[in-house]
Each structure stands twice: as structure tokens, then as C-alpha cells.
Amino acid sequence: MKNDIDIDITIPSHTRHLRMISMLGEKVAQEIDCPEDIRETLPCQLAVVLTEGLVNAIKHASSNDPDNDIHVRINVSNKNLVVKIYDNGIGFDLESVPTPCFTSGGMEEKGRGIFILRSLMDTVKYTRSDGGNVLEMRKKLA
Amino acid sequence: MDIKTELTDGVTVLFVREDRLDANNSEELKVELHRLFESGTKDLIIDLKDVHFIDSSGLGVLVSGYKNASIKHGTLKLSNLQFQVKSLFELTRLHRVFDIFMTVDDALQSYK
Numbered sequence: 001m002k003n004d005i006d007i008d009i010t011i012p013s014h015t016r017h018l019r020m021i022s023m024l025g026e027k028v029a030q031e032i033d034c035p036e037d038i039r040e041t042l043p044c045q046l047a048v049v050l051t052e053g054l055v056n057a058i059k060h061a062s063s064n065d066p067d068n069d070i071h072v073r074i075n076v077s078n079k080n081l082v083v084k085i086y087d088n089g090i091g092f093d094l095e096s097v098p099t100p101c102f103t104s105g106g107m108e109e110k111g112r113g114i115f116i117l118r119s120l121m122d123t124v125k126y127t128r129s130d131g132g133n134v135l136e137m138r139k140k141l142a
Numbered sequence: 143m144d145i146k147t148e149l150t151d152g153v154t155v156l157f158v159r160e161d162r163l164d165a166n167n168s169e170e171l172k173v174e175l176h177r178l179f180e181s182g183t184k185d186l187i188i189d190l191k192d193v194h195f196i197d198s199s200g201l202g203v204l205v206s207g208y209k210n211a212s213i214k215h216g217t218l219k220l221s222n223l224q225f226q227v228k229s230l231f232e233l234t235r236l237h238r239v240f241d242i243f244m245t246v247d248d249a250l251q252s253y254k
Contacts, residue, residue, distance in 0.1 A: 015164070015165045018162075018164055018165060018166050018197075019164075019166070022162075022164075022195065044225070044226045044229065048197065048226075051164055051165070051195075052197060052198060055164075055199060100234065102235045107205055107208070107209060107239065108205070109203075109205050109206045109209075110198075110202055112198035112201055112234050113197075113198040113199075115234070116197075116230070116233065116234070119233055120233075
């Protein structure tokens with residue numbers, strides 16, 4: 001079966017929309033034709049990835065201002081899942097985000113979001129784009 | 143946030159009656175946990191039976207509660223972790239930090 005899904009959605013920068021986008025991701029993942037081992041976990045993973053990516057854009061990039069919009073794009077082909085989250089905030093340096101320190105008991109209250117994204121997706125990039133920023137995450141499906 | 147608390151044999155059980163614990167509602171749980179420990183609660187079980195989705199914000203609030211309990215020389219234990227919640231605990235290694243039980247009764251039994 002051919003995977004050819006392209007979803008483009010713009011939402012106000014507010015956490016009340018997390019549920020909607022997360023559930024959308026879950027439903028999209030359920031429709032993807034891919035190997036059984038990926039298929040079983042992908043709905044949960046895409047829901048988490050979209051939530052963490054949006055929270056990042058809302059809280060760290062757009063200063064939680066609901067007048068700012070966040071643009072989400074989900075593209076699925078036979079080989080790849082690509083999620084792009086665009087924000088128009090000041091941005092941040094992804095490479096400077098540390099990995100949580102598990103050896104000290106991992107008791108920091110914050111700092112797990114980017115780690116989760118990096119763990120669930122094959123690549124995670126955050127770059128400047130057209131006056132804003134884009135968080136681009138890719139996962140191989142085949 | 144829909145929360146219910148019960149006191150059983152000196153142990154407070156807090157039931158989170160939401161299907162998601164994420165950046166949109168986790169701050170409310172943080173405030174409630176802070177209030178409980180400030181008002182003298184020592185031993186607390188958080189039951190997550192209804193929570194089918196958690197994100198890093200939700201995890202952070204549970205860590206915050208765990209640290210609060212430790213400062214007050216109390217305990218915070220968890221019960222009824224659903225599939226996605228358990229997966230994220232394992233991914234972030236937090237399953238090594240918290241005492242996690244299958245049911246509220248199992249968690250209560252651990253205090254006896």
C-alpha cells in the first residue's frame with residue numbers, strides 16, 4: 001500500500017491545543033502502512049513527539065503568546081515520517097540542550113522533552129527558517 | 143483538573159481522573175501536591191489509572207512531588223501506570239526512581 005499523507009495545520013500558540021494535535025498524530029500513525037514492529041508503537045510515539053515539539057514551540061520559542069501561530073506539517077511517504085513544527089519566536093540552540101543526567105538519579109524537573117524527541121525519532125534539527133524557526137524530526141519507516 | 147483524594151490508614155491516595163497529564167494541566171497537579179505536603183501529608187500514592195498519556199511536563203511534576211515528599215521526610219509512590227505512561231517512565235529511566243505498583247491496594251500494602 002502506498003503511504004502518501006501530507007497534513008498542514010496552523011494553531012494558536014496555546015497548550016489547550018495539545019490534545020487535538022496529539023490525537024491527530026495518533027490517528028495518522030494508525031493509517032500508515034509500515035513494518036509491524038514500527039506500526040505497534042508509532043501511534044503513541046507520534047502523539048508524544050507532536051506534544052513535545054508543540055510545547056517546545058509554545059513555551060520556549062513563542063513565549064506562550066496565543067497571538068502567535070504555530071504551523072505543523074506531517075508528511076508520510078513509504079520510506080519516511082517527517083514532522084516539522086514552525087514557530088516565529090526567538091528560538092534556542094538545540095545543541096546546547098543537555099541530556100538528562102541518569103547517573104545522579106535523574107531528578108531534574110525539566111529537560112526531558114528534547115531527550116524524548118531524540119530518543120523516538122531518527123534525526124532532530126532546529127534551524128532558522130524565513131524569519132522564524134523550524135523543528136524538523138525524521139523517522140525511517142522502511 | 144479532576145482530582146480525588148482519600149485517606150486510608152494514614153496514607154493519602156490521590157486519583158488523577160484525567161486521560162492526559164501534559165503541559166496543559168500538569169501545573170494544577172503540581173500546585174495540589176505542594177498544598178498537600180505543606181498541609182502535613184507525609185505519605186502519598188498517586189494513582190494514574192485514568193491517565194493514558196503523559197509528556198515531559200507531567201513527568202516533571204511527578205518528580206517535583208517526589209522531591210517535595212523527600213524534603214518533608216515522606217514518600218510518594220505511584221500505581222496503575224498505563225502502557226504509554228509506563229513506556230515514557232522507562233525511556234526516561236524514572237521507573238528506577240519511583241516505587242511503582244500495579245494497584246492502589248498493592249501500594250497501600252507496602253506501607254504496612
